[in-house]
Amino acid sequence: MAYWLFKTEPDTFSIDTLRTQTSSCWEGVRNYQARNMLRDEVKLGDWVLIYHSSCKKVGVAGIAKVVKAAYPDHFAFDAESDYYDSKSSPDNPRWFMVDIEFVRKTERLISLAVMKAMPELADMPLVKRGNRLSVMPVTESQWQAILDKERRPSQV
Template sequence: MAYWLFKTEPDTFSIDTLRTQKTTCWEGVRNYQARNMLRDKVRVGDEVLIYHSSCQRIGVAGIGHVVKAAYPDHFSWDISSDYYDSKSSPENPRWFMVDIEFSRKLSRVIPLSELKAHPSLQAMPLVQRGNRLSIMPVTDEEYHAIISCE
């Protein structure tokens, strides 16, 4: 099992949305590096930290787990979708998604400022300046350090 951090903007999709839906596809990844991780490395059973960004309370808000490995993101060839990409098609998909299931909401959002100050998280890409990936790996040590902040 591996650990991941998936960023989302909570006014679009939040940990509460995931709790309500129980299981959902994680679509809309439009960065090649994040897409490659999603397609090539994320596996069924992996744990996912749900991270709220671009909001008032930025930080880790909950946990999900992967229930379906990467498959083509069909929104990329749906012209009515915000995620449409004219260069993607069912025959030659450019983008991929996974399905995740709600595990639990944390008792509080663990803020980015706290994560940046945590000694065990100094090498984590999330706390590095300029890192904007929507999907990033999390080491076992980092995962447990974050959960211990709850």
């Protein structure tokens, strides 16, 4: 079992959307490094922090669990989809997705500012300058530190 952080823009797909749907495919990842993690490393049963980005209140908003391991992102084959890629085909898929299931919303949003102030997250890719990956690994200790912060909010 591993831990991950998946970024999403809540105007497009939020933790509340996932709660309503119960489970959903995590499609539309169009970065090769993030794709490789989804395809090769994210496994059934892994835990996921859902992180809202590109909005007024950025931060960890909820928790999900991977319920289906990587499979081809079929939206890449659909010319009507925003995620269409003419170089991807069912015989030679370029993009992959996983399915996740809603576990719970966090008790409060754990903001990026709070996470940047946590020494135990100093090595986390999310808090480093210039990191724009939509899928990133989280260590078990980082996961626990974030959940501890959820229970003990700071002044940040």
